Amino acid sequence: MKKSNLILYGTILILGLVAPFIFPGFKLQISFLWILIVLAMTWDVQGGQMGYNTFGNILFFGVGMYLCASVQIGMFFPLAEWTEAGGEKTFVHTAPQYFQGIVFGLLLAGIIPAIIAGLIGYGILGLRGHYFAICTLGLGIAAGEIAGGIELIGAGQGMTTPPWPKNIGGTELRSQFFYYICFGLVIFTFLFLQWAYKTRFGLVLNAIRDNEDKAEAMGIYTMRYKIIGWMVSAFFVGIAGGLMGNMVGYIEPVEVAFAGPTFGVFMVLMAILGGKGTLWGPVIGATVFHLFKEGFWTFFLGWQYVALGVLIVVIVVFFPEGIMGWLREKYPEKFGEVVDEADRKAQVELK
Amino acid sequence: MKIKNIIITFISAIALVLSSASISLAKVVGDKIILGAAVSLTGKYSTNGEHTKNGYNFAVERINSMGGVKVGGKTYKFDIIYYDDESNSGRAAQLAERLIKQDGVQYMLGPYSSGLTKAIAPVTEENKIPMVEANGASRSLFTKGYKYLFAVLSAANQYLEVAIDLAVEKNGGNPVKIAMAFEQDAFSQDVRIGVVEAAKRTGSKIIIDDKLPKELNDMAATLAKVKATKPDVLVVSGHSKGALTAIRQIAEMKVDVKMLAMTHCDASKLAKQHGKNSEYALCAAQWHKSLSYKDEFFGDGMQYDKEFKAQFGYAPPYQAAESSAALLVWKDAFERANSLDKDKVRDALSKTEMQTFYGNIKFSPAGQNIAKPMVLFQVRCEGDKCENKVVAPTKWAAAKLVHPIPKWSER
Numbered sequence: 001m002k003k004s005n006l007i008l009y010g011t012i013l014i015l016g017l018v019a020p021f022i023f024p025g026f027k028l029q030i031s032f033l034w035i036l037i038v039l040a041m042t043w044d045v046q047g048g049q050m051g052y053n054t055f056g057n058i059l060f061f062g063v064g065m066y067l068c069a070s071v072q073i074g075m076f077f078p079l080a081e082w083t084e085a086g087g088e089k090t091f092v093h094t095a096p097q098y099f100q101g102i103v104f105g106l107l108l109a110g111i112i113p114a115i116i117a118g119l120i121g122y123g124i125l126g127l128r129g130h131y132f133a134i135c136t137l138g139l140g141i142a143a144g145e146i147a148g149g150i151e152l153i154g155a156g157q158g159m160t161t162p163p164w165p166k167n168i169g170g171t172e173l174r175s176q177f178f179y180y181i182c183f184g185l186v187i188f189t190f191l192f193l194q195w196a197y198k199t200r201f202g203l204v205l206n207a208i209r210d211n212e213d214k215a216e217a218m219g220i221y222t223m224r225y226k227i228i229g230w231m232v233s234a235f236f237v238g239i240a241g242g243l244m245g246n247m248v249g250y251i252e253p254v255e256v257a258f259a260g261p262t263f264g265v266f267m268v269l270m271a272i273l274g275g276k277g278t279l280w281g282p283v284i285g286a287t288v289f290h291l292f293k294e295g296f297w298t299f300f301l302g303w304q305y306v307a308l309g310v311l312i313v314v315i316v317v318f319f320p321e322g323i324m325g326w327l328r329e330k331y332p333e334k335f336g337e338v339v340d341e342a343d344r345k346a347q348v349e350l351k
Numbered sequence: 352m353k354i355k356n357i358i359i360t361f362i363s364a365i366a367l368v369l370s371s372a373s374i375s376l377a378k379v380v381g382d383k384i385i386l387g388a389a390v391s392l393t394g395k396y397s398t399n400g401e402h403t404k405n406g407y408n409f410a411v412e413r414i415n416s417m418g419g420v421k422v423g424g425k426t427y428k429f430d431i432i433y434y435d436d437e438s439n440s441g442r443a444a445q446l447a448e449r450l451i452k453q454d455g456v457q458y459m460l461g462p463y464s465s466g467l468t469k470a471i472a473p474v475t476e477e478n479k480i481p482m483v484e485a486n487g488a489s490r491s492l493f494t495k496g497y498k499y500l501f502a503v504l505s506a507a508n509q510y511l512e513v514a515i516d517l518a519v520e521k522n523g524g525n526p527v528k529i530a531m532a533f534e535q536d537a538f539s540q541d542v543r544i545g546v547v548e549a550a551k552r553t554g555s556k557i558i559i560d561d562k563l564p565k566e567l568n569d570m571a572a573t574l575a576k577v578k579a580t581k582p583d584v585l586v587v588s589g590h591s592k593g594a595l596t597a598i599r600q601i602a603e604m605k606v607d608v609k610m611l612a613m614t615h616c617d618a619s620k621l622a623k624q625h626g627k628n629s630e631y632a633l634c635a636a637q638w639h640k641s642l643s644y645k646d647e648f649f650g651d652g653m654q655y656d657k658e659f660k661a662q663f664g665y666a667p668p669y670q671a672a673e674s675s676a677a678l679l680v681w682k683d684a685f686e687r688a689n690s691l692d693k694d695k696v697r698d699a700l701s702k703t704e705m706q707t708f709y710g711n712i713k714f715s716p717a718g719q720n721i722a723k724p725m726v727l728f729q730v731r732c733e734g735d736k737c738e739n740k741v742v743a744p745t746k747w748a749a750a751k752l753v754h755p756i757p758k759w760s761e762r
Contacts, residue, residue: 024452025452026452026453027452028448028449028452029445029449032445145535145564148535148564149535149562155535155540156534156537156539156540156562156565157489157491157537157540158466158469158537160469160473160495163473163477171477171478174477244441248440248444248445248470249444249470249474249477250440250444250470250473252440252441252466252470252537253535254535254565255438255439255441256439256440256441256470259439259441262437262439262441262442297434297435298434301433301434301435302435304393304435305437
């Protein structure tokens with residue numbers, strides 16, 4: 001690893017690890033930032049690297065959220081009685097139960113959405129372009145309406161996740177606990193994608209984006225890669241969902257779980273803002289987005305979405321390729337791209 | 352690698368911004384007691400969020416101008432930090448945490464709607480921050496053993512129970528056929544539970560039980576069924592949007608039903624927006640200006656109505672009135688506790704027993720107001736001017752219930 005890389009990763013790691021102690025009041029917000037980064041990076045697997053604009057990743061977010069909470073509760077208590085009003089008063093998780101529940105819950109919140117992604121992907125990843133986008137848009141909306149009708153998980157009433165066990169430290173410990181899991185998840189996701197993009201898998205995804213027919217003609221079984229790509233996204237998004245549910249403490253089918261208009265759109269925006277198709281783009285995009293959003297909320301009360309809208313317009317007009325794309329155009333040599341001055345001039349003259 | 356440097360600079364800039372955003376413990380600043388509130392200024396509850404905010408502000412101004420809050424021989428004034436929760440429960444929970452952890456708020460006011468209150472309550476409870484809320488009526492809020500939640504309003508399942516009883520009474524004590532449609536949200540589903548219980552109690556039969564989607568814009572399918580099956584009572588609940596949609600489509604499709612019971616008629620300004628089309632709709636409300644409760648700050652309901660109208664340019668719906676009442680409860684609790692300590696104030700809150708212009712307030716151990724009944728009113732028109740008239744309970748009834756509703760062909 002290069003020295004400058006080492007410094008960069010070291011700085012981020014240390015900052016991430018000590019952040020809860022330097023900014024104790026911002027723990028939850030930084031945890032949300034990690035979740036947003038995971039959402040943006042995994043969206044970029046399809047939207048950026050593979051060229052398939054999906055609006056359906058929110059489906060896995062919600063499924064993960066409900067699964068994790070249901071497992072946490074269902075492992076020890078009858079789920080139906082819990083979701084009936086008053087459940088959390090009657091049934092109290094002991095500390096070991098709580099942690100066992102969350103470990104299994106998060107695992108399943110990753111695995112099951114991945115399987116669902118495989119099954120759905122097999123059915124719809126044959127669609128391309130707008131057709132795929134519209135189809136996935138429907139998935140998220142349908143899931144929200146269906147979840148709102150299932151009594152076992154609280155239907156339209158929503159369900160609460162298990163409260164933090166009483167005798168092991170207060171809310172500070174709780175937010176630290178979730179902070180570090182979120183931080184762990186974002187690091188794991190980043191390293192995994194960094195590795196995956198370097199392998200043949202990453203190259204195939206790019207080939208699909210650039211020319212799927214040609215890739216197929218060269219003998220690549222593109223369908224298999226598309227499905228695996230979506231399963232990878234679903235796995236991480238599902239875990240992020242499970243964590244989100246626990247941090248918010250209350251799962252509502254349309255607003256928290258299958259939150260298409262908020263998180264579903266945010267993940268696309270963040271990736272595009274940062275520069276899709278790059279490793280760092282979604283990370284930077286999510287960070288900028290989150291900071292601006294939180295800032296707007298404080299200073300433009302009631303107008304925050306207008307301000308956000310203006311920001312998006314500015315980005316699209318002035319940085320159509322996102323922040324990373326803009327940097328790449330400005331400093332191509334920093335990205336390891338060799339610019340042949342003579343050739344560039346010749347091209348300009350040709351025009 | 353300059354690009355890495357840029358990223359490092361970027362990260363350190365963020366760190367600087369965060370650390371410079373000072374974390375002030377703002378529970379009391381100077382002579383101000385700071386209350387925190389996340390209300391819906393945008394999104395589907397923005398109308399009611401606005402009523403909530405106006406109600407809070409109206410009471411804050413009134414209390415401050417009439418001498419403020421006297422604690423320990425010192426006079427304090429109220430101030431509220433607002434955030435916009437965008438009618439989104441995830442956002443609301445996040446903002447509650449932000450108010451408590453970053454802004455140091457120790458006393459909370461509730462948001463608008465049961466769903467958002469449900470999202471915020473676990474946060475305030477975990478942080479042991481007392482919250483007086485005025486707009487979360489869902490019954491499930493009061494069955495979870497929350498110790499720091501106090502609601503000045505009656506629970507959601509009481510909203511339309513009375514209407515069913517009334518229908519049975521008008522039917523000569525015989526069971527009625529009920530058609531109902533409820534939005535998929537915490538509040539409306541609780542209203543539904545109340546109706547189901549009332550139906551069971553009276554032996555009435557539920558012949559249509561539809562769930563309506565959130566963002567309710569169309570309920571033609573339900574109304575078509577109502578036209579075909581001719582129930583005695585049609586019950587609809589889906590916040591303001593649900594009330595408006597229901598009236599619009601009932602008028603369009605000319606659906607004849609003997610009794611139409613709804614929620615949120617005054618919040619949606621039904622009588623004004625739909626005029627004669629909304630006539631005879633029966634509505635459940637937490638409050639009406641003609642009730643005879645009194646307090647020293649707002650006088651009675653009529654006076655509140657007049658002064659609110661003068662300041663905000665519209666008649667106060669009950670959402671505004673109950674929000675104002677929440678502030679009166681806070682003031683009373685602070686003065687009785689004679690302390691700014693949140694736990695002492697919490698204990699004082701639990702012993703609240705007072706009358707406000709909005710109604711009597713006394714909390715059950717679960718934090719529910721058990722001293723105030725619901726009222727039912729009916730939209731009545733004289734010429735082109737339509738108004739809400741209280742029809743039940745009989746103590747305050749200003750008009751007689753019109754039952755059954757005249758057919759569309761005869762109107």
